[in-house]
Amino acid sequence: MSPEKPLLLLFDGHALIHRAFHALPALTTREGKPTGAVYGFASMLLKTLEDFKPSHWAIAFDTAAPTFRHIQFQDYKAHRPKAPDELISQFAVVRQLVQTLGVLAFEMEGYEADDILGALSQQASAEGIDSIIVTGDTDTLQLVSPGVEVLLPRPRRPFSDTQLYDEAAVQQRYSLRPGQIADLKGLKGDSSDNIPGVPGIGEKIAVKLIQQFDSLEGIYQRIDEVTPLRIQEILRSNEGVARQSKELATIVTDVPVSLDLSSCRVGSYNRDKVTELFRELEFFSLLDKLPGT
Structure with missing residues (x-):
């Protein structure tokens, strides 16, 4: 990847929220509202923004609808337990956060977020833009290429302790391309x-x-x-x-989504609304990490 090229940060919404929920303590507000997953996600988002200083960013979410994989194989992910209520309640808050920060969000019935991220990263490469996929899911390592890298939390380490995978790092981990x-x-x-x-x-x-x-x-x-x-x-x-x-x-990359670079440029956001949300969630330690602080 070239430091001279524009950089697109792509966030895997549900994967990061799940990873944060299981990796961090069960944080709550004074009123008992669960916030641990939102805090972990917000911390990761702001840290990657500071570390990589992208020109563009976007996020992909899974939907509740079955994907083409569920149709092909009825038992696909069938053993996974239902997400606990204290996690489900935090998904909407994360969506509110990314919307307030101006992060363009994608989702599409029939596909997983991985597929959308694959499509967007390929489209970015075709436009001469490098991508870093920020996720908690090792499946996305198959998307690594000269213009696409993947940022993953290290296993059994603090959620913020991450490793950036390029082709050589994938080869080192798996002994495969x-x-x-x-x-x-x-x-x-x-x-x-x-x-x-x-x-x-x-x-x-x-x-x-x-x-x-x-x-x-x-x-x-x-x-x-x-x-x-x-x-x-x-x-x-x-x-x-x-x-x-x-x-x-196999992650498919022919998802019918379109990367509009002008819509996902990192730029101004409603700082007052984000500050209000962070205060409501009692994320006081993150206030001075907001862009432009």
Whole structure:
């Protein structure tokens, strides 16, 4: 990424809110209103704004409607428990916050926020603009490219302790290219999304196979070369599952959304309204971190 290029910060709304809710203490106002997830999200947003000084920013949210993945595979994310009421109540507050700050928001029924972020980052690249996707979801690492990086909270560390992933960092973490992450999940599955993968194929074997054959499709094109025979037979008998699992894990980028750069430029905002909201939420420590302070 070039420091001379414009920079678009893309926020994964629901992923960050969920991550903040589970990573931070259960904060409440004096009246008992839950605010921990909003505080974590607001802190992350303001910190990335200060650290990266983007020219543009936008946020994507999930919707309650089923996505095309749920239609293809009924059990997709089916094991996830319903979000607790104290978390649900904070989603609307985050939406209020980003609207007041002037962050352009995207959502579309049938797609996940990941898909929207993928589409927007590709469109930005086509316009000569670099992107950083700020998320709590490692699925987005498959979107990393020369003009797209991903900022993730480090596991089991404070929420504000983050790592920026470029192509080399993804390679170091997985021993694979970003574009091979969906192949990895096609083989080993992803329990967090209830993607089954191939029974008996763990990450170590999956990585070795992808390194040897480049992709899931490459494995099945040269299935006779797979050793040991036991693994070959498992792959043969689960080809449909493997291909469907990869499809479920693949972020699509042909979402019918359009990036209007003039609408997502970082600029002036209603400081009085944001200050009023922060005081109402008792986020006094964040007041001096607002842009323009």
